[in-house]
Amino acid sequence: MSQKLIIAIDGPVGSGKSTLARRVAALMGYLYIDTGAMYRAVALKALRRGVSFEAGDALAALAGETRIDLRARDGAQQVFLDGEDVTAAIRTPEVAQAASKIAVVPGVRRVLVAEQRRAGEQGGVVMEGRDIGSVVFPDAQLKIFLIASPEIRADRRWREHQQKGDAIDLARTLEEIHERDRRDRERSDSPLVRAKDAVVVDSTAMEPEEVARLVVMLAKELA
Numbered sequence: 001m002s003q004k005l006i007i008a009i010d011g012p013v014g015s016g017k018s019t020l021a022r023r024v025a026a027l028m029g030y031l032y033i034d035t036g037a038m039y040r041a042v043a044l045k046a047l048r049r050g051v052s053f054e055a056g057d058a059l060a061a062l063a064g065e066t067r068i069d070l071r072a073r074d075g076a077q078q079v080f081l082d083g084e085d086v087t088a089a090i091r092t093p094e095v096a097q098a099a100s101k102i103a104v105v106p107g108v109r110r111v112l113v114a115e116q117r118r119a120g121e122q123g124g125v126v127m128e129g130r131d132i133g134s135v136v137f138p139d140a141q142l143k144i145f146l147i148a149s150p151e152i153r154a155d156r157r158w159r160e161h162q163q164k165g166d167a168i169d170l171a172r173t174l175e176e177i178h179e180r181d182r183r184d185r186e187r188s189d190s191p192l193v194r195a196k197d198a199v200v201v202d203s204t205a206m207e208p209e210e211v212a213r214l215v216v217m218l219a220k221e222l223a
C-alpha cells in the first residue's frame, strides 16, 4: 500500500518553490501548503495595525490571535486572514519585505510552525517554505532544497509583477532579493539552510515541468 508522504520544499525567494510545490501536489493528488503565505498574512495584519517590527512580543501576540485559512481552489491557493480574502493583498513587495522582518521573531515562528505541523501531520502534503525540512518536519520522507541564480530569481519575480501590471524595476527587484536572502539566511531562529538529507535541485536552467517530474519520480520511489 502506498503511504502518504510529507514532501518538504525549501529554498530562497524566486527559486520556483511555489510553482514546483503546486505542480507536485497536483500530480500526486496531495494538499499544497504555502507557509510563506502565513508569514505574509501576519505581516499584512501588523502593517495595518501599525505594530512595530521591533516589537517581538506584540508581534507574537498578534500571530497568536490571528486565524489563517489556506483553501485550495482550481489548483491555486486562497489565503484568508481572519475571514477576509487577502490572496492578492499579501503579494506586494511591501508585504514581502514585512514578512521577512516578522519571520525573524521566534514567538511568531512558534505559532505558525505549530499550525503548519497540525496541517501536515497526516501526510499527503507538499509544504513549501524556508524551514520545512529542517524544523517543521525534520522527518519528512522527501526534502527538496530548490536553488537558482539570483539573476534568474529576480527576473522571475519581475515578470510576475509585470504580468499583474505592477511597474517595478528589475535592478531594485534584484536588490530586494539579496536583502531578503540575507535576512532569511542570517536570522538566528530557523534560518534558511539545506537540511542534511535534502536533495538539492538547481532550477536555473530547467523548465518548471522538468523539475516537477523529477520530484514526482523521487516521491514515487518512496511512496
Ligand code: DC
Residues within 6 Å of the ligand: 013, 035, 036, 037, 039, 040, 096, 099, 100, 101, 103, 128, 129, 130, 131, 132, 180, 184
Ligand atoms: O515564500 P515567501 O516569499 O512568500 O515568504 C515570505 C517571507 O516569509 C520570506 O521572506 C521568509 C519568510 N518565511 C519563513 O521565514 N519561513 C517559512 N517557512 C516561509 C516563509
